[in-house]
Amino acid sequence: MEKVRIDKWLWSVRIFKSRTKASDACKSGKIRIGEVAAKPSEGVVAGQMVYVKKGGHNLEFLVKTLIEKRVGAAIAVECYENLTPEEEMNKYKDWFVGKAGAEHRDQGVGRPTKRERREIDDFKDIWFE
Numbered sequence: 001m002e003k004v005r006i007d008k009w010l011w012s013v014r015i016f017k018s019r020t021k022a023s024d025a026c027k028s029g030k031i032r033i034g035e036v037a038a039k040p041s042e043g044v045v046a047g048q049m050v051y052v053k054k055g056g057h058n059l060e061f062l063v064k065t066l067i068e069k070r071v072g073a074a075i076a077v078e079c080y081e082n083l084t085p086e087e088e089m090n091k092y093k094d095w096f097v098g099k100a101g102a103e104h105r106d107q108g109v110g111r112p113t114k115r116e117r118r119e120i121d122d123f124k125d126i127w128f129e
Contacts, residue, residue, distance in 0.1 A: 003043030004066045006031060006050070012067045013076040015052060015059075030054065049083075057091060059084045 007022040010031070016022040023040040025031050030053040031038045044050065044063055052059040065079040105112075112120060 002066055003045055004068055005040065006033060006038045006042045006044045007040040008068050009044050009063070009066065010050075010052070012070045013079045014070070014073055015054070015061070025052070025054065050080075057084070058088055 007019055007026055010016050010022040010025075011019040016025065022031075026038050026040040026042070029037050032051040033042060033044055033048055038044075038050075044066070046063050046066055048063050050061045050063060052061065060083040062081040062083055063079075064081055067076075067079055070076075071079075
């Protein structure tokens with residue numbers, strides 16, 4: 001039976017941005033294969049469940065295909081089945097409701113001057129207290 005290191009697989013299917021981050025998550029107990037906490041060198045096989053705690057979310061994946069090399073996002077999605085409950089996926093949306101949108105500055109305007117920066121900070125202090 002073919003196995004792939006769990007840290008390699010998590011990185012290659014783009015669940016983590018780097019293999020180091022995947023490895024660190026394993027070391028800190030945030031990755032489980034089935035019900036057992038996984039070490040970075042632990043082998044994963046097709047058909048196993050992988051549980052990931054990342055960014056305040058509890059994600060669940062079913063391993064469909066084993067890969068060791070990082071691939072494009074379209075190919076990576078085919079290598080696992082995301083079984084994370086819908087309410088867990090909506091945690092961020094629920095938290096984000098009512099928060100201010102991203103700030104935008106027109107292209108070519110440049111950075112704000114020191115005076116403009118102070119005015120912006122004063123405005124934010126008044127508006128978002």
